[in-house]
Amino acid sequence: MPESNILLAFHDGVAVITLNRPEKFNAFAGDMRERLLEALEQVATSDARVLVLTGAGKAFCSGGDVGFMRDLVGRGAGYEGLQPLVDAGRDLVTRLSAFEIPVIAAVNGVAAGAGANLMLACDVRLASDAARFGETFIRIGLHVDWGGSWSLTRAVGVAKALDLCWSGELIDAAEMLRLGLVERVVPAAEFDAMWLGYAARLVAAPQTSVRALKANLRAAEHRTLAQALEAESAAQADCWASSDAAEGIRAFAEKREPRFGAGAPAPAADPPPSAAVRAFE
Numbered sequence: 001m002p003e004s005n006i007l008l009a010f011h012d013g014v015a016v017i018t019l020n021r022p023e024k025f026n027a028f029a030g031d032m033r034e035r036l037l038e039a040l041e042q043v044a045t046s047d048a049r050v051l052v053l054t055g056a057g058k059a060f061c062s063g064g065d066v067g068f069m070r071d072l073v074g075r076g077a078g079y080e081g082l083q084p085l086v087d088a089g090r091d092l093v094t095r096l097s098a099f100e101i102p103v104i105a106a107v108n109g110v111a112a113g114a115g116a117n118l119m120l121a122c123d124v125r126l127a128s129d130a131a132r133f134g135e136t137f138i139r140i141g142l143h144v145d146w147g148g149s150w151s152l153t154r155a156v157g158v159a160k161a162l163d164l165c166w167s168g169e170l171i172d173a174a175e176m177l178r179l180g181l182v183e184r185v186v187p188a189a190e191f192d193a194m195w196l197g198y199a200a201r202l203v204a205a206p207q208t209s210v211r212a213l214k215a216n217l218r219a220a221e222h223r224t225l226a227q228a229l230e231a232e233s234a235a236q237a238d239c240w241a242s243s244d245a246a247e248g249i250r251a252f253a254e255k256r257e258p259r260f261g262a263g264a265p266a267p268a269a270d271p272p273p274s275a276a277v278r279a280f281e
Contacts, residue, residue: 093146108131135164
């Protein structure tokens with residue numbers, strides 16, 4: 001049996017999904033999109049507190065398989081041949097946006113085309129200094145998809161989004177950081193330790209606070225000040241009612257590290273083993 005192109009592992013509250021086609025820079029091919037959606041659904045029904053998306057080898061994800069598109073062109077296929085791939089990307093981005101837990105992109109290498117927009121669909125993006133980013137669709141005469149027209153303009157503004165999409169160029173990790181496409185960049189040798197540590201801190205954080213912050217900060221752009229204040233008040237009431245708030249306040253006063261956890265959501269009925277790895281063939 002060939003090695004799976006999508007891997008899912010659980011460890012200490014962190015779910016890690018790895019795109020595993022390193023010989024093709026993790027380009028999406030065959031049923032990888034469907035297998036990725038299946039992995040996301042398993043995470044959604046688990047007790048994971050954080051989801052990390054990353055890539056095997058030297059790339060995060062180089063986008064769609066151009067060889068498959070070439071075959072479509074060779075057969076004279078209409079848009080109906082490509083549309084299932086576009087629709088699958090839409091489904092994946094929509095599913096990612098519905099997660100209440102933090103979703104982190106661990107961008108270990110190139111993120112291009114659909115891979116760039118998969119990265120942008122995550123809440124926080126952490127990058128190795130080997131990372132590269134490119135909205136490369138124009139190089140093959142196509143349009144940005146996977147929600148890139150929405151997420152990229154919110155990240156960098158319309159003018160810079162147009163510049164990136166019209167040029168189709170790859171930019172390096174330093175420029176990604178300058179533009180706000182990623183939140184942190186570290187040397188490649190330190191990268192795995194950095195994103196693992198980041199995820200572990202979120203697992204240990206008070207879960208009512210973590211999830212309320214995600215919900216309200218993402219919604220704030222579309223709210224009035226009055227609506228934002230009302231949402232903050234409701235979230236503060238929920239946090240105050242959790243035992244984590246009492247623990248955090250006591251720990252601060254006693255000058256010790258807090259031991260959060262009592263306010264965390266209950267585990268799923270049958271969570272996967274913490275060290276389990278599932279392959280999606």
